[in-house]
Amino acid sequence: MPAYLRPSSQSEALAALARGRLTVLAGGTDYYPSRVGKALVDDILDISAIASLRGVRDEGGHWRIGATTSWSDIVAAELPPMFDGLKLAARGIGGIQIQNAGTIAGNLCNASPAADGVPPLLALDARVELADAAGSANVALADFILGNRKTALRPGQLLTAILVPKPAHAARSHFLKLGAREYLVVSIAMVAATLEIEAGRVRAARIAIGACSPVARRLPLAEAALAGKPCDAALGDMLRAGHLAALAPIDDVRASAEYRLDVALTLARRVLSRLGAQA
Numbered sequence: 326m327p328a329y330l331r332p333s334s335q336s337e338a339l340a341a342l343a344r345g346r347l348t349v350l351a352g353g354t355d356y357y358p359s360r361v362g363k364a365l366v367d368d369i370l371d372i373s374a375i376a377s378l379r380g381v382r383d384e385g386g387h388w389r390i391g392a393t394t395s396w397s398d399i400v401a402a403e404l405p406p407m408f409d410g411l412k413l414a415a416r417g418i419g420g421i422q423i424q425n426a427g428t429i430a431g432n433l434c435n436a437s438p439a440a441d442g443v444p445p446l447l448a449l450d451a452r453v454e455l456a457d458a459a460g461s462a463n464v465a466l467a468d469f470i471l472g473n474r475k476t477a478l479r480p481g482q483l484l485t486a487i488l489v490p491k492p493a494h495a496a497r498s499h500f501l502k503l504g505a506r507e508y509l510v511v512s513i514a515m516v517a518a519t520l521e522i523e524a525g526r527v528r529a530a531r532i533a534i535g536a537c538s539p540v541a542r543r544l545p546l547a548e549a550a551l552a553g554k555p556c557d558a559a560l561g562d563m564l565r566a567g568h569l570a571a572l573a574p575i576d577d578v579r580a581s582a583e584y585r586l587d588v589a590l591t592l593a594r595r596v597l598s599r600l601g602a603q604a
Contacts (some may be wrong), residue, residue, distance in 0.1 A: 328368040331408040335456065335485065338372055343458040349483065349568075351393045352426040354419070355435045378485060390487040392430035397421070398428065408489075410445040410498030410517045414461045417441060417502060420509060431486045433466070436474050439536040443470065444517035445500050446487060447533035447541055463488055472539045494521040494528045499599050501592045502535075504579075512536045512578045516592040520556065521602050527551045527560070532593060537574040537585050544568055547593070560601030561594035569593075 330347070332338045341347060347370040350356055364464045373377060378393040381402045388408075390399070396415040404412070418424055418432070418441050432442040433453065443466070458481065466487075469477050478484060502515035511584035514536050521529040530551040535541040554563065566586070574585035 327366055330369065331371040331524065333374050333376075335375055335377055335476075335483070338370060338375060338483060339456060339458045339481075341370055341431070341601050342483060349434070351428040351431050351560045352395065352423075354423050354427040355431060361413050372483070379512070380488040383539050387491060390429055390489065392483070392485050392487075394430075396424040396427055400424070405496075406525070407449065407492060407496040407498050407519060410448060410500035410519065411502040412440070414445045414502075414515075416440045420580050423488060427486060433470065433487070434484055435475055436470050436476050436480060436540075438473055438539055438541070439512045439515075440503065440541070441512065441515060441535070443541040444515055444533035444535040445498060446489075446497055446532040448517040448519040449489045449542055450519075450531060452488045452490075453484055454488060455482050456485045457483070460548070461485065467543065470540045492521045492529070494523045496521045496602055497603055499596045501596050503588050503592060511579065514574075514585050514588040514592060515594050517587060518593070518596045519604070520551075520597075520598060522604050525556055525604070527554050532597075534589050536571055537569075537572045539573070542571045544571055544593070546570060549555045551597070552580070556601050556604040558598050558602040561596070561598035564590065564594050564597060566590055 326390045338342045345518050348367040350369050350577050351373050381390050396418050397433040399415045400412055429442055433439050435532035446466055451466045453466055454461055454463045455468045496519055497518040500517045502512045516534055518532045520527055530548045532544045532547050533541050576582050
């Protein structure tokens with residue numbers, strides 16, 4: 326019989342992981358659909374009862390989002406405008422039932438190229454906290470997701486939180502995605518951006534594109550081009566196709582690589598124009 330463990334503390338969970346390989350489960354919104362019609366044979370570590378892993382709080386120099394925080398929790402949380410993009414992504418992940426059950430860490434650990442939570446978190450310069458029985462450390466989200474369904478999580482480790490640093494200047498973010506329909510669909514392309522603004526100019530820009538590479542990618546060329554520019558509705562017009570050089574889209578049943586690049590450029594321009602107009 327497969328084992329099923331549901332600890333009530335992080336220390337219990339880490340001790341169980343140290344004893345042997347377990348499949349970590351929180352909301353189960355990816356795990357169960359992938360096993361429809363199959364016998365469940367995995368030894369499960371259900372972390373949904375660990376209260377310390379859920380919730381969003383201000384810890385001074387950064388915001389801490391607990392691993393089992395649901396998408397509905399994020400939408401409901403009182404957060405500054407820099408989190409608007411993440412909230413928009415949260416509202417578009419599945420239906421309300423999925424948003425109530427699905428967790429932010431599950432979205433990252435699943436490591437789908439089309440994971441909606443990844444671009445807005447990259448645009449927030451997020452880091453992930455990894456813990457094991459020996460202690461904890463944090464790494465940049467960009468270094469955590471290594472490829473399609475691949476992460477840097479080692480045996481015995483648990484992703485316990487996402488850490489979002491506070492920006493040096495006032496910041497806003499936005500998110501757009503395109504699919505065959507607006508909801509309940511895998512994205513063809515998605516764009517998130519965060520702008521730090523001071524005296525009407527862009528002091529820092531972070532732009533991330535999802536579903537257009539094996540992992541979501543930042544656009545360093547675009548970010549550099551925007552630094553110091555006036556922050557207004559014309560901001561999106563500055564973006565050029567060459568700024569998307571970091572991307573490597575594929576042809577699949579949802580779209581061609583060429584179409585994905587065109588969509589990514591259009592969405593990025595719209596996101597930047599929206600943020601510029603708001604400023």
